[in-house]
Amino acid sequence: MRAIQITEFGGPEVLVPTDLPDPVASGTALLLDVDRAGVNYADTHQAENSYLAAASLPLVPGAEVVGRLADGRRVVSLLAGGGGYAQKALVEPALSFDVPDGVDDTTALAMVVQGASAWLLLRRSAPLAAGESVVVHAAAGGVGSLAVQLAKAWGAGRVIATASSEEKRKLALSLGADVAVDSRAPDMTAALREANGGKRVDIVLDMTGGRVTDQSLAALAPFGRLAFYGMASREQPTPVRPASLLSHSTTVAGMWLAHAFLLPGDVLRPAIAELFGMVLDGRLRAVPGGEYALSEARLAHEALRSRNTVGKLILDPSR
The missing domain is CATH 3.90.180.10 (Medium-chain alcohol dehydrogenases, catalytic domain)
Known part of the structure; x- marks a missing residue:
């Protein structure tokens, strides 16, 4: 072969x-x-x-x-x-x-890793409550493009997408994001707060690393959550100090899809079934x-x- x-x-x-x-x-x-x-x-x-x-x-x-x-x-x-x-x-x-019939190869592949990752991020790592604001970094990418749609479908009050080009930001908006921010903004903390009407944000989904992670963490509201699932910049963020989390009542979670295999029960099968169902009824697209x-x-x-x-x-x- x-x-x-x-x-x-x-x-x-x-x-x-x-x-x-x-x-x-x-x-x-x-x-x-x-x-x-x-x-x-x-x-x-x-x-x-x-x-x-x-x-x-x-x-x-x-x-x-x-x-x-x-x-x-x-x-x-x-x-x-x-x-x-x-x-x-x-x-x-x-x-x-x-x-299922009606799900093409590209969509099937998108759901099994990237869709499952987005599902776990919003259901397990940083559980979304109705009305909360959600920041999706790299919103035009594989996980990000699905996370934007899931956050909107699951009741987010405001979905804030970040992307590096005008074309990518337009794509994120077409997928349901309420506002799109240039990921190259020199002060991501200020950019995210401005995009959220001057308020701090509730959830950040981050696969970038480096200063983006640092500045996103600084943008979290009390009881806000940052879910970290990749480091595309290949730059380490600043180590998080527990005292800092305490002083702001914030949470930082990591998510690696491989660990879903270790959870009791078959977590991924109902997750992927739900994702396929949303594809078939038109609420989600790859x-x-x-x-x-x-x-x-x-x-x-x-x-x-x-x-x-x-x-x-x-x-x-x-x-």
Whole structure:
């Protein structure tokens, strides 16, 4: 089969197309013919071995695939150990979800990682109460574009989107954001308060890091929550002091999707079912961010790292 294999860590240049033996199903694993593979920002960290979970070489990256099993079922699957950038992948039934008719491949892939992340952020990490203000950084991205829609659908009083270009800010507004802020604003604290009518904000969803995290934390209202789920800037924020949280009655939460597998019960299955239901009734849509041939995986990573992309990026293993 054709696949992308990493034999040394680094930037997009380490994503090398190659021929590998087909994976062999064993135990509970099932063999999936991959129709499309999802590309996530976390994949760029995995390629350089800067992700939360250390990687080992050689490595076929990719955490999500959609395709068909031998019995003809169309499923979208999470891959705990990678292997998605390939024409075939081994999937576990516990991490595979039937895709309803009417849900296309791009949407299915968007829901299983980025949609589930947005769901967990707003349901678990920083639970949204009706009428609260929600800041969504990187609002045109994969998680952000879905979080804007979910926050609005679930009763947010004001959704404040941040994005780096006029085009991205217009997209966020079209998805339901009430106001869009330039993510390059020199004083994000002031920009967020101004966008919220001069008031501090209740919830911030942040995957940027660095000064954006620091200044967003300073913009929180008493009992406000900041949910941190990525560090696209690759810049560490200032360490948070517990005394500072106490003095402002604020909460900082981290969220890594992998930990959802450790929760009691099957948390992700009803979450993804709810997301698919919202897609089918028109309350939620994935934003296509571009389809690349499998052989162009390097270009997809370059696009992600440039931070000029929107929505969901996918690979076509047939090319």
